[in-house]
Amino acid sequence: MKDSPFRKFDSRRVPSPCFVVDEVSLERNLKLLDRVHVESGAKILSALKAFSMWSLAPLVGRFLTGTCASGLHEARLGREEYGGEVHVFSAAYKENELRDILKLADHVVFNSLHQWQRFQPLILDALATRPSLQFGLRVNPQHSEGKFAMYNPCAPGSRLGVTLEQLEKGLANGISLEGISGFHFHTLCQQDLAPLIRTLEVVEQKFGRWFSQLEWINFGGGHHITRPDYDVFGLVGLIKDFRHRHNLDVYLEPGEAVAINTGVLVTEVLDLSFNDLPQAIIDSSATCHMPDSLEMPYRPDILTVDGIAGAADEKAYTYRLGGMTCLSGDVLGDYSFSKPLQVGDRLIFDDMSHYTMVKTTTFNGINLPSIAIWNADTDELRLVRDFGYQDFKHRLS
Numbered sequence: 001m002k003d004s005p006f007r008k009f010d011s012r013r014v015p016s017p018c019f020v021v022d023e024v025s026l027e028r029n030l031k032l033l034d035r036v037h038v039e040s041g042a043k044i045l046s047a048l049k050a051f052s053m054w055s056l057a058p059l060v061g062r063f064l065t066g067t068c069a070s071g072l073h074e075a076r077l078g079r080e081e082y083g084g085e086v087h088v089f090s091a092a093y094k095e096n097e098l099r100d101i102l103k104l105a106d107h108v109v110f111n112s113l114h115q116w117q118r119f120q121p122l123i124l125d126a127l128a129t130r131p132s133l134q135f136g137l138r139v140n141p142q143h144s145e146g147k148f149a150m151y152n153p154c155a156p157g158s159r160l161g162v163t164l165e166q167l168e169k170g171l172a173n174g175i176s177l178e179g180i181s182g183f184h185f186h187t188l189c190q191q192d193l194a195p196l197i198r199t200l201e202v203v204e205q206k207f208g209r210w211f212s213q214l215e216w217i218n219f220g221g222g223h224h225i226t227r228p229d230y231d232v233f234g235l236v237g238l239i240k241d242f243r244h245r246h247n248l249d250v251y252l253e254p255g256e257a258v259a260i261n262t263g264v265l266v267t268e269v270l271d272l273s274f275n276d277l278p279q280a281i282i283d284s285s286a287t288c289h290m291p292d293s294l295e296m297p298y299r300p301d302i303l304t305v306d307g308i309a310g311a312a313d314e315k316a317y318t319y320r321l322g323g324m325t326c327l328s329g330d331v332l333g334d335y336s337f338s339k340p341l342q343v344g345d346r347l348i349f350d351d352m353s354h355y356t357m358v359k360t361t362t363f364n365g366i367n368l369p370s371i372a373i374w375n376a377d378t379d380e381l382r383l384v385r386d387f388g389y390q391d392f393k394h395r396l397s
Helices: 023-040 054-063 072-082 095-104 113-118 120-129 164-172 193-213 232-246 389-393
Strands: 018-022 043-047 066-069 085-089 107-110 134-138 180-184 216-218 249-252 263-274 278-282 302-304 317-322 331-337 346-350 370-374 381-385
Touching: 018 023, 023 043, 023 054, 023 232, 043 085, 054 072, 054 370, 066 072, 072 085, 072 095, 085 095, 095 107, 095 120, 107 113, 107 180, 107 216, 113 120, 113 134, 113 164, 134 216, 164 193, 180 193, 193 232, 232 249
Parallel strands: 018 370, 043 066, 043 249, 066 085, 085 107, 107 134, 134 180, 180 216, 216 249, 278 317
Antiparallel strands: 018 263, 263 278, 263 346, 302 346, 317 331, 370 381
């Protein structure tokens, strides 16, 4: 964080609020992911659910195998803008949307044996015109590695993936895996290599008996590959060993690792007040523009000229930062600064590209942040999207 290129960025050059993505930092992440691909043989997909800023699709497409989507709209975006392979997984498919997905995707992964069986007529029709189309099944190893229940696909009672018991029961009742060429599992969230190693051991133990019938396996997302302390060398070795032992293609579909530490959210202080402690209202919103800060929750860093803003009372001047909405809990938290805040000051929230831009809303009629691309090497800046009343109005009718 202390080496963020945005320390030299003049936040007055963009409207507020505004997401600013550094294409140099994005390319750095993509090159590391491409290195994993080259050295391990794994194919790497960009998870559009985390970062779907398609104005940067040409850059992403230079380095990654393709995209993974969570439904029809992301699949269409992947096919139209990114190039490469398009993989789709959804917790459940609507029939009319699946018809279109089968025309766009290279891999379609089902979440249940019931939907795999139910949609056999559509699948067979699609294969008649697109014989290269492949299908997968998401499996649930029931092995939890996540710290937060909301982001734990293997929590008890999870709706995601077929358990070993469900698979064995389905096969015993006549459901066939003929046509399934791959398994998909996803258990991680912002994690290093060790949780993947433990998960993979369980997956092999529970589902390995079917590997000889498959062509590929997808290790899912949640791999924090581009984090500075991630064990990239160990990941490469793990994938190479797995591919050698099972003769399967391996896919990874990181989302956060594509865009981590690539962008910021520029905001502006609108008002200062006092209620038990100093308050600062900004022209942004936790609930509208940074929802993970409430859902996960987490506390985003604020970049300052002397480092990052401190915790409450760590530095001389402490403020509770709140958003513009009427929601009482629309609060980013208590931050301290080395000098007093003033109305009109710009605040730069760090690491705001992944799982932030994709979740923005217009609750309360709050305007969406503008979007800009910056080049940290050349200092070139271009505003690629501005929002206004029409974007709010036409969302609902």
